[in-house]
Amino acid sequence: MLYDGNGLTQDELDVLDFVTGLTPTLPEPRSEPCEDRWLASELTDQRLRVRALVVESPPLRINFDDVLLNAAARRKGINRIWKHWSLGLMMTVAFLSGVLSALWIDESDPAYTHEPGLTLAAEHVPAGLHNAELVLLS
Amino acid sequence: MSQANVERLFAEHAAAVHATVFRLTLDSAAAEDATQEAFVRLLTKPPKEQGNIAAWLKRVAVNAAIDTLRRTNRHKPLGDYERADEPRPDVSDTTLSDELVEALKRIKPDHRAAVLAVDRDGMSYADAADLLGVRLNKLKTDLLRGRRALFESLQGSRLAANLKE
Numbered sequence: 001m002l003y004d005g006n007g008l009t010q011d012e013l014d015v016l017d018f019v020t021g022l023t024p025t026l027p028e029p030r031s032e033p034c035e036d037r038w039l040a041s042e043l044t045d046q047r048l049r050v051r052a053l054v055v056e057s058p059p060l061r062i063n064f065d066d067v068l069l070n071a072a073a074r075r076k077g078i079n080r081i082w083k084h085w086s087l088g089l090m091m092t093v094a095f096l097s098g099v100l101s102a103l104w105i106d107e108s109d110p111a112y113t114h115e116p117g118l119t120l121a122a123e124h125v126p127a128g129l130h131n132a133e134l135v136l137l138s
Numbered sequence: 139m140s141q142a143n144v145e146r147l148f149a150e151h152a153a154a155v156h157a158t159v160f161r162l163t164l165d166s167a168a169a170e171d172a173t174q175e176a177f178v179r180l181l182t183k184p185p186k187e188q189g190n191i192a193a194w195l196k197r198v199a200v201n202a203a204i205d206t207l208r209r210t211n212r213h214k215p216l217g218d219y220e221r222a223d224e225p226r227p228d229v230s231d232t233t234l235s236d237e238l239v240e241a242l243k244r245i246k247p248d249h250r251a252a253v254l255a256v257d258r259d260g261m262s263y264a265d266a267a268d269l270l271g272v273r274l275n276k277l278k279t280d281l282l283r284g285r286r287a288l289f290e291s292l293q294g295s296r297l298a299a300n301l302k303e
Contacts, residue, residue, distance in 0.1 A: 075182065
């Protein structure tokens, strides 16, 4: 069966063109005949009925102010979405920079390894300072 | 695009855009919403090329209407046509035309638009595809399926009996 790439067979395309009035006679099937081939005359008649249908559209009830209102509401919605996105982005960046700085801490630094360096530093601190201040000094 | 420009374009093209969408969807509410959507988009996200703005507006509006109808499945129930607040289309003739309009409203919105564009308005495949913003192959598929769906939708109606005579 020949296909047109979109699922229509050659025979369906032939019937389509015939019913549209592009070909005066329906050619013999070049591939497996489609169902519509047996309805071709009814479909042609139906097309003529549709052709004769007169439809007049009702008057347009919206005006330009409606368009402006809708556009303003749309812009407000878009701004709100951007606000949420930028807040989320800032939080993500803050979190990631925290994680990265934690990973990049120099582990050989005695201040983070509780090795003698910290003890030595603490030894040189004047008496009476609290633990938090000790950490800051280290 | 400036507000003044869009206002001028609205005055020039809104009625034509609305009429085009209504003729292809037969749904006045969808046609109004879609017309508004096209001009809102012109204000907020205008096209880069503004050569044929009327064609762009129609394409955007028709697509918006078809999307809305597809989302809401408005083509399925027939009741939509009977809503009191919706003006019924003025059709040239009688019950047969009414039956045809009702049957058209029962088929899928993209199929309906393809059938109305080609069979009622007499557009070429290429022009209809351009207006509906679809590829030529998609237009042909919609047209074939739409005609068949309309034929089936008319089964049992007086018009169907006439077609078989």
